[in-house]
Amino acid sequence: MRWTLKSKPEKEKIDTLAKELQVDRTIAAILCQRNIETFKDAKKFFRPSLKDIHDPFLMKDMDVAVARIETAIVNNENILVFGDYDVDGTTAVSLVSSYLKTIYPNIATYIPDRYAEGYGVSYMGIDFAHDNDFSLIIALDCGIKAIEKVAYATDKNIDFIICDHHKPGPEIPKAVAVLNAKREDCTYPFDELCGCGVGFKLIQALGVSRNQTIDHFVPYLDLVATAIAADIVPMNGENRILAYHGLKVINESPRNGIKAIIHQVKKTVLTITDVVFIIAPRINAAGRMKHGNYAVELLTEMDLDSAIEFAAAIEIFNADRKELDKRITDEAIIQIIDNEEEQGFSTVVFQEDWHKGVIGIVASRLIEKYYRPTLVFTKSGDKLAASARSVKGFDVYNALEECTEFIEQFGGHKYAAGLTLLPENYENFKKKFEEVVSKTIDKAFLTPEISIDAEIDLSEITPKFFRIIQQMAPFGPMNMKPTFKSTCVRDNGYGKQVGADKTHLKLNVFQGDNQKTYNAIGFNLGDKMDFVQNDFDIAYALDENEWNGYKTVQLLLKDLK
Template sequence: MRWTLKPKPSSNKVKALATELKVDELIATLLVQRGIETYEDARQFFRPSLADLHNPYLMKDMDKAVTRIEAAIANGENILVFGDYDVDGTTAVSLVSSYLKSYYPNVATYIPDRYNEGYGISYTGIDFADDNGFSLIIALDCGIKSIDHVAYAKSKNIDFIICDHHRPGEFLPEAVAVLDPKREDCTYPYDELCGCGVGFKLIQALAQNRNQTIENLIPYLDLVATAIAADIVPITGENRTLAKFGLEVINANPRPGIKALIQNVKKKVLTITDVVFIIAPRINAAGRIKHGNEAVALLTEYDLDQAEIFASEIEQHNADRKDLDKQITVEALSQIVENEETKKFTTVVYQENWHKGVIGIVASRLTETYYRPTIVFTKSGDKLAASARSVKDFDIYNALEACAEHLEQFGGHMYAAGMTLKEENYAAFKEAFERTVEETIHPDLLTPEISVDAEINLTDINEKLIRILNQFEPFGPQNMTPVFMSKGLRDSGYAKGIGADEDHLKLFVKQSRSIGSSQGFGAIGFGLGKKLDLVKNQNSFEAVYCIDENEFNGKVSVQLRLKDLR
């Protein structure tokens, strides 16, 4: 691990903000690091309001989308809501379809089969629409590059409205409306929405058109918050507002499908991290193991008893998914070692019978192990399909673009992407990808980085600091949980390894400079069991950590969650 202390912001800005907000300079520093420099910025950060959401009609083509949907309703047309099979896609389909169905019955949903159709808009889906009398398809979380598919639909007199958040190619599909804040000609003020977020802007515009207020849309925010968490988009601006209010819905009055998924969770209040690790993998498991339709059925079910039946089936899919990804990860790691590829700039592996539904998870696990831009391939029909994951600050989408001549198709983000290629092009692609990354990646990016917000003393940790830090939630990209560094630490003498294999480290730390003070804190270091010798015999050490509150037997205490020691 390399520890990087964030540059100190301008002391004038920090002092001015500290004075204006009546907080100490440590809090003001953390805020300025997050781009919050004025009282109004801080108000929106600490007290986000649904009233601050942007007018959806600021998004390019929104007026066209609403006009076409209202015309379809007026003419009694059948509307097909189409979306990807991951969390973002299935929540978006559930959101838009359930909203439209609240006042119009001729609405159905379509999720492509991961194995037979693959990612995005499919010809099979368009044929289904044609065979069943659908004249309008609303595509969510996909479609921005589906030029041929949209043209094919047009030849069958089927219109498309595309709601996507991926980067467009050189040309846009000839749809009735293309809603994508990443369009170069779109001046919408916030371009980090997920696919479900773009879907929410669509129903917000439809609601405005029907004289409904934002209050009418609050019950849909549990879906939007789940998508924001799962798709790892920045928790800034509108995403932060939607996530905050969506979490409130999840904790207070979630839809039956989400209630069924979380009813065995013992925590009183779920955070965005819980959504990432508890709700999202289960919704994803449906599309990975069986079919994304099962996720939509769960999320649009209004009867709790039926939702519980759906949730138990999805729970089984999730258990199967865990077994598969463990097995494939072991096979992939041994392949890397056998082929002596541990020293490369990239990790690219292929096995024709690996389960297509879990290769993305396996790519993430390999990235954690070797910390390299990683691609995991499997056989899919007569082609190879892959999932890619990147390391912090390296744009894997750009690297794939540089190797596009070897690919059939690809799409995604800076940190995650998918692609297909012909099997005979695999070796050439693997070589080109390795060369591209070697030429473009900064060597530092191949070592995991802990970004440290500030160096503090243990005496700086008090109730007021913790209370304000809690108000920084929800955490996520561009608003991560603050990480602190302290020097001159010593264990009280009771440090020990814990867990089945003593993989984790438990200790009680004090700071040398405050010896004589009783100030000290319990600390836990997950995966840091090997560093026990470092802290034995009251050796002095430095640590980077987050500040947590630990609840045990009804008592709440401050605990340092250690990220690394040296």
């Protein structure tokens, strides 16, 4: 691990903020690092207000999109709400369709089949719309590159409204409206909304002429928060406000589908991390193992007993998914070991029978082990399909752009993308991708980095200090949970390896003459037990440990040196 200490903001800024907020200098420095430099900034950060949500009509084409939906309602047209099969897509479809049904009956939903249709807007979906007399499709979390498909729909007298957040290509589809804050000609103040977030702006805009205020839309925020967490978009700006209030909805009055998932796992209060690791994988499991429709049915179900039945079925999909991704990860690792001489700056693996629904998870697992930009391929019809994942600092989307001569179709973000190519192009693509990565990656990026916010003494960890850190949640990109470094700590002699196979480390650490000890847990750090015989340094975050109803602060170790 590379430990990098973030640069300290100017002393005057830290002192001024510490005085204004009546907090210690470490807290003030961490806030300044996050561009929170005044009392006003801090108030907006610690008390995210729905009043600070942007006007949806600032987004290019929003007025056109709203006018087209209103026309469809007046003319009694059938509207099809179309979305991708992952968490962002299924929550977006659930959100937009459930709102539209409160104002108009002729609404149906469509989630493409991961295997028969693949990612994004599909010809099968457009044919379904045509055969069933739909004249307007609202595409969510997809569509920004569907130029030919939108043209195909136009020929069949079907209009498109695209709500997407993926990076646009050089040409924008000729849809009635294209809502995407990443468009170069869009001046919307925040361009990091997820797909469900763009869908939320659309329903918010539709509510304006109905005299509905932002308060009317709060019940939909459990879906938006789930999508923000799952899609790993920046947790600042508008996303922070939506996630903060959405998390409240999840904990206080979630929709039946989310309530049913929580009922399965018997958890009382959920953090954004719980949303990422408990709610999101279960919603995703439907699209991975069976069909994304299951997720939409669960998230729009009005009857709690039925929702609990759906959630129980999805729980089985999720268990199957876990088994499958473990097996495929093990097979991929064997492949990498067998071809060790080929390993360079990237990892590219392929097996034609790997389950398409879990290759993205497998790519993430391989990054945890090898820490290289990674592609996992499988056979999909007569083509090969892959999920790409990247390491911190390296833009895999840009790397794929350099390889387009061998790619049929691709899309995504800096750190996650998907693509298809013809089997005969696989070897050439693999060679070209490795070439691009080896030329463009900063070699430091191939070692995982721990970005440390501040070096502190353990004695600084007071209840007030911990309480303020907790109030900085929800955490995510651009607002990660603060990581600290403390030097020359010792274990009190009771440190041990724990877990079924002794992979984790449990310590009680203290520093200097201060004999107060702190519980510390290091997941997957069991092999560092030898370090704790003498003084050592630790990198860690702060966590709350609850045992027998008693809560204590615990150090969540990231690394030891």
